[in-house]
Amino acid sequence: MDAAHLGVTAQDGVVCLMGYVDDFGQKHAAEIAAGRVKGVKAVVEEIEVRLPADHLWNDDEIAKRAVDRLAWHDVDPGYDVHIKVEKGWMTLSGHVTWHFQKEAAEADVRHVLGVVGLDNQILIKPKVSVSNVSDDITHALHRSWFFDPTSITLSVDAGAVRLDGTVHSPHERQVAAATAWASPGVTAVENNLSII
Template sequence: MTNLRTTTDSKLKDAVVEELSWVPDVDSTKIGVAVSDGTVTLLGEVTSYSEKVRAAKAVMRVHGVRAVAQEITVKSPWTLTDADIAAKAQAALAASGNVPETVHVVVDNRILTLSGETRWQFQRLAAEHAVEHLRGVLGVHNTTTIKTGPAPADMANRIHAAFVRSADLDSKAINLTTDAEGTVTLRGFVHSAAERRTAAHACWAAPGVTAVHDELVVSL
């Protein structure tokens, strides 16, 4: 059994390395890959935080990946000050049509922290995407929270219907529960990390959702 697992991890590592080399805006020669029981650890250095994000997204697309551990270091060639980055970040947030004015940014040692409130998850993500590509940024912490109205009584049914409609989900293998505060908990099995992300994304699209607890297990 150990030999089989080792062989599977070895093949998965080869696939991850190949996928990283396939992405034109990621310098795969600077990224190391380790795999253990389907969990991929990325190591090495990149020149921008956005490249670090792109590398992780590329790995999540590979069949057989259960989880990704990010240990990549960002060493930016840009010597911008925190004040420079803060000004650019504020301008980027203001320029995004999907980011409400209730989102704020603080910069410390070139690491950005987003705070404030939004009504939807896509607005939280829009704020993150607006600043992650900026020059000199070494990391982004998104601490914004979602504040919406009361969760609809039929929220669970709406989410389940979205699962059924999706060609990328096996809705019969996923169980979900909701509470009055808008928290969704997912349990069950999916076939890939990508399917797991699709399930969470479907939940966030439902009105009234304020948090998603993902307890899904990737079963190949």
């Protein structure tokens, strides 16, 4: 990424990214990079996407390229993703079976030339029963080196998982959420874990 046109300010753990980049993928990468820095509590992202002349595509061309990219991952009968493009802003909708499919669909289209913004509204509709989701997540967390059952509690309601409690780092918070998402039947994760 060319960071020549980006500016950064930081105060009390809140980082503000400003400036412009050549494509949406760079904008996303800057936001992710800023969020990984130790001590960052929030990222305010004010980066503008200024497409070079050779990247200016009509919405129908952008949509066609996105459909072609998603076709490579359409291997699950439960995978049903729809694309809408308006003035370079892409919206994904539909449903998938797993959270990783939702993330993969977004990653696939993020670098399509001409995209200036992306809204992922894909829903997760599991194929399996959610009756044992809480037990599955608890057992998986017990295998994590940081898990302390007295500091993390979880509740499950029809596939929606809520994590409460405390962890020691942003990485532990992320691992706990990823563990919850990896359990069959999970449709949403509300990560309320605080970092101490």
